[in-house]
Every structure is written in structure tokens, then in C-alpha cells.
Amino acid sequence: MDSKKDIFRSVRGRDDFESVLYHLAETFRVLGDLTRVRILMALTGSEMRVRDLAEALDLTDSAVSHQLRILRNSRLVKFRKEGKNVVYSISDDHVATIFREGIEHVEGM
Amino acid sequence: MDSKKDIFRSVRGRDDFESVLYHLAETFRVLGDLTRVRILMALTGSEMRVRDLAEALDLTDSAVSHQLRILRNSRLVKFRKEGKNVVYSISDDHVATIFREGIEHVEGM
DNA sequence: CCCACTATTGAATAATTGTTCATATGAACG
């Protein structure tokens, strides 16, 4: 059980340390695009179909689909098929927490 | 006072909503680079000079300095001058929290 | 079956970005 202060020390000691950092950077890189942030923010409200996202965010279906694939690959969103639709949603709580902290960080800039 | 679930709704309602999302994406974009992640991770251990970072991470001084400027601009690190040295450190707790959640997200990938 | 609707994919293009190298600034010190 790590104290909040010690988690970094324990991570630093792992033998796959650099691999963790690589995946971490990769995850942030995926989050670091306005379109993907807008998609994720929309999904914090409720799950949505590709078409709904495209319409709500004023993007082409193609652009949304491309970005959703990237978000899927980083396990930031999950999806299920429903007839001819595909419904996407935020994959887990970490994403929401990261978003919350990120918002608090940028508040007052 | 927002409940954890409502923060997104309250952010979505703000008139500078898109601006918040822009800065949020910008912050993640800055975090989304392996070199910068390595620098920040090193700084979670203790504050460091530019030279120390360069040596510890096997980078040129120039590369580190360039990246530190980017991190500074996003207020992810702060610094103070000490003679001819400049000592950098993590700017606030949000950064550490975002890192922690990010690490938990990538665990098991 | 066709047709409309939804989603995905691949190629091409335009734009962004991290590193290197060379140079500049500035501080301490003999």
C-alpha cells in the first residue's frame, strides 16, 4: 500500500520503468488534441454514437472515426455495437479523474 | 461546491468552455512527450538543475532547456535561480495527481 | 434485392514538433 508521496518512488524502481513512462507519455499524447478532448468531454455527459458526436462537434464522420480509433487503442474509450450504430463511452474512472485534475490545473490561466 | 459527478456539467456550461478545453488539450499535449515525462518524473524525486537533468537523462543541455521552456509555459514546472544555476521543480499537486492517475491507467497494458 | 444510413479505412496533404548545432547571455572566479 503506497502513500501518495511514495508511488513515484515505487514506479521508479520497477524494471519496466521506462516502458511505463513510454505508455504514460503515449496516453497523454492521445489526450493532447483538441478534437479528442472535445470528444471525451462530450462522452462524459453520456455515451454517444459516432454520428451524434460528429453532429454535436461539427466534424465529419470520418474525422470522428479516425480519432475514436486512436482513443480506443489507448483504452480511453470503449464501445458496443447496436444494430448499425456503434455507441462509445468513457472507458474508466481514471480518465475522468485525469480530466478533472487537468481542468483544475488550467483554471486561472 | 461540485460533486465529483457534476464538475463536467458545470464546466460544460461555462461561456469560456471551448477555451478551457483548448488549454486542457494544450496541457496534455505538453505532457505527451517521452522526454518531458522523463523530466517531470525525475523532478518528482527532487528539484534539479538543468545540467543534472541532462546528465541523469542522457540528453543535451539544449534539449533539456528547450523542453523546460515548454513545461514552464504550461506552468507544469517552476524554477528559481541560484547563482549561475537554475533549479527546476514540479509546479503543483495537480501535476502529481495527473501523473499518478495516468500511471494507474497504463498499468496493465 | 436495392437503398439509405452508419461506420471504418487508406492515401494524400498540410501543419506541427523534437532534436541538433551553433551561437549568445550571464554569472562566478582567479
Add this chain to the structure above:
DNA sequence: CGTTCATATGAACAATTATTCAATAGTGGG
């Protein structure tokens, strides 16, 4: 001062990437 050490900066290059457009595939209704 002149030299050394630490940091910052600017330009150039290579590499990555988001979007658009065109095409493909799968679903369900009439």
C-alpha cells in the same frame, strides 16, 4: 578582464500527425 561553467535561444531538418476525400463494408427497412 578573460575564462569557464550553466543556461537559453534561433534556425534547420526529419519525423509525426490531423484532416479531407474517396472508397468500402455492414446493417436494417421497404
